[in-house]
Amino acid sequence: MSNRLNTTPNDLRAFWMPFTANRQFKKEPRLFVGAKDMHYTTHDGRQVLDATAGLWCVNAGHCRPKITEAIREQAGELDYAPAFQLGHPKAFELANRLVDIAPEGLNHVLYTNSGSESVDTALKVALAYHRVKGNGSRFRLIGRERGYHGVNFGGISVGGIVANRKMFGTLLTGVDHMPHTHQPGKNAFTRGEPEHGGDLASELERIVTLHDASTIAAVIVEPVAGSTGVLIPPKGYLQKLRDICTRHGILLIFDEVITGFGRMGTPFAAQYYGVTPDIMTTAKGLTNGVIPMGAVLVSSEIHDAFMSGPEHMIEFFHGYTYSGNPIAAAAGLATLETYKEEGLFDRARDMAPYWEDGLHSLKDLPNVIDIRNIGMIGAIELDPIAGEPTKRAFSAFLKAYENGLLIRTTGDIIAMSPPLIAEKHHIDEIFGKLREILKSNI
């Protein structure tokens, strides 16, 4: 019996698309066929202004020559090198360049291929670290409600988005969650860090009291939660988490998959907030989104704890066929050079106030119940249509696309994070178009 779907080359049925309303999409496809700098080109030949850097990843803008050329060259020179027991120079070079811009003390790099893999790698490092230190009873992992840490089993276990968890059985055991920090009643329309909610970090102390510190390996949070709709940490919150973790010998993991590489106007959010984690996960902007790659940075204390036993023995039983892949490493190096040469992190810092003003100018529009921002990140929360959650924001997304603007929605929240090359006129265009869309009573 044939298993063929009887498809033609351009048939849309075979590809089961990720995090997509597949049936809606396939009725009204939205395809990109080209991209340059701040714009996509659609299959029907229109230009779409990218207000989301793809999926929070194209921080230097699209099809940047240095990155494209590095990939082209590397593919012709060394396409693949086995990742286990062998290496190639660019993987080492990139690790050093990452350490150069990382918060002080994060001196070692493990490579992955995505944010989800970075998260699961970080959780495994944390568990194994305690074990090699003789503290194998520290098996618990603590996440946070509304956290997003990718889609693998570790990530959804510590994550706190119910739709991403409820279909998938028992997940990891020994996981607990802190409350999220979103308090729109108290903090609505805050510019930057909210005043209220810093004390929610004390909930970690309560969890420690419940389980005992001797059972807890690590706490993982996004410094700024992105995929759940942009939740900005209240003043003092992250420092408090840091203090509690330090006091109880618990590792603090920052998931910087979207906050890394200049999004906050600093290399990483850790530097923006002046709070250094023990482990940091990255991906996305590491290669400007062009080639799948992630990296997990760990402290020397953690790395060195594994460097014992006979020298011929593997120290950590973990890694991927594509860890530090040559083409990805070349893309990563060219990306970091582009960020540096064009001063894009500083540029993001300098542009952030203009971004903030533009965003908050939409406050008067119908159904807008909150606006929040930090660095080059912004969110507009809409009042859900009664009985039809997510529909209002999804309509805004579709209208924006028709009107030549790419935004992202999650629930009834519009989230934006433009490439860091955005000029003032791009920002004006983003908020001008959004004003018209939100005014039209979606």
Ligand SMILES: Cc1ncc(COP(=O)(O)O)c(C=O)c1O
């Ligand atoms: C904070 C965070 N962690 C992990 C991930 C997962 O990354 P990926 O989709 O590359 O697996 C994301 C993706 O948006 C993210 O925002």
